[in-house]
Amino acid sequence: MRLVNMHGSGHSLIELTYVLTILVFFTTLSVGNLSYLDRLSVRSAAEKLVADISFVQQKALVTGMPQSIDLSSYQLPRSITVASTTFAASKITAAATGVLCAGSVYLTDDRCWTYAVTIPVGGAAPRVIQKQS
Numbered sequence: 001m002r003l004v005n006m007h008g009s010g011h012s013l014i015e016l017t018y019v020l021t022i023l024v025f026f027t028t029l030s031v032g033n034l035s036y037l038d039r040l041s042v043r044s045a046a047e048k049l050v051a052d053i054s055f056v057q058q059k060a061l062v063t064g065m066p067q068s069i070d071l072s073s074y075q076l077p078r079s080i081t082v083a084s085t086t087f088a089a090s091k092i093t094a095a096a097t098g099v100l101c102a103g104s105v106y107l108t109d110d111r112c113w114t115y116a117v118t119i120p121v122g123g124a125a126p127r128v129i130q131k132q133s
Contacts, residue, residue, distance in 0.1 A: 045080045046107050046115040046128045053092055053100065053126050060094035068093040071105060083108040099123050
């Protein structure tokens, strides 16, 4: 006669509960990080625009000719768009002297993050500002 051990080959309910708890914890962390990555992509696009504005300003100084960035054809990552702008004809212009026209560009993603790239009056450097969504 042979006896069969009924408790030796399976997992207990407590062990399964622990595994599920750990999976839920890591899933929650990853979803929170995705939101952070979305915000980071909009901010990096705004900072790239600031770098491009600085390049156009320097190019205007070196060549002695006005330079501009056309926002209607400016290349942005796929999920990021120009929500609105206060620049005339959607162009950021640097005069031959390197002076930038004042204005703002609002970049947004398909979720809820919005950043403003602002060039103040008086020729100060452009800056990135996070807007409340």
